[in-house]
Amino acid sequence: MGEWGLSPYDASVLVAEQERAAFYEEVAKGRDPKLAANWTHHRTARCAQSRGQGSSRQSVSASKLGGLIDLISDNTISGRIAKEVFAEMVESGKDAASIVEEKGLRQVVDTGAIDKLVDEVRRRTRTRSLNIAAARQAVRLLRRPGDEGFRRQSQSGAAQRHAEKKLAP
Numbered sequence: 830m831g832e833w834g835l836s837p838y839d840a841s842v843l844v845a846e847q848e849r850a851a852f853y854e855e856v857a858k859g860r861d862p863k864l865a866a867n868w869t870h871h872r873t874a875r876c877a878q879s880r881g882q883g884s885s886r887q888s889v890s891a892s893k894l895g896g897l898i899d900l901i902s903d904n905t906i907s908g909r910i911a912k913e914v915f916a917e918m919v920e921s922g923k924d925a926a927s928i929v930e931e932k933g934l935r936q937v938v939d940t941g942a943i944d945k946l947v948d949e950v951r952r953r954t955r956t957r958s959l960n961i962a963a964a965r966q967a968v969r970l971l972r973r974p975g976d977e978g979f980r981r982q983s984q985s986g987a988a989q990r991h992a993e994k995k996l997a998p
Contacts, residue, residue: 839866855891860898868898868915888919897925910934940991947995 831977835843843866853977857865897915900906904916906929917928929935 833882834862835866839870842870856895856987860895861902864898864901868894893918900925900929904936905929906934906936910936929965943991944995953959
């Protein structure tokens with residue numbers, strides 16, 4: 830727990846089966862241990878159980894799951910998109926990066942567009958320092974009908990964090 834920074838619950842689930850613990854250690858090497866634990870436990874266990882396999886059998890290799898986690902960590906894809914990519918990984922056996930490229934799922938955060946919206950929210954409220962609610966409002970403005978690119982951005986954590994950073998006093 831201490832070395833990996835996991836809660837007692839996460840640690841107990843991951844060490845319940847020796848095979849799962851070894852799988853987790855491989856996935857977590859050089860990555861966020863909590864994110865690796867979440868994906869190891871929740872995603873791979875659910876997938877294996879839904880296919881009628883024992884929970885210790887993995888349908889996606891540790892290296893492929895690690896590749897998916899890397900794409901989340903570097904903001905190439907959002908957590909929501911990662912769920913779609915994972916489902917495709919299970920079905921096709923392809924790695925996450927290939928799926929993201931083939932399907933055009935790379936998350937693009939147009940900081941210039943976000944900055945313009947934040948400036949508009951500031952102009953409307955006539956204040957320089959805004960709170961998190963105002964950041965959320967700015968990001969919601971990205972969800973304009975018919976503008977798929979902006980809609981995809983507005984669902985990303987990266988867009989939210991950028992708006993919040995810009996709005997900080």
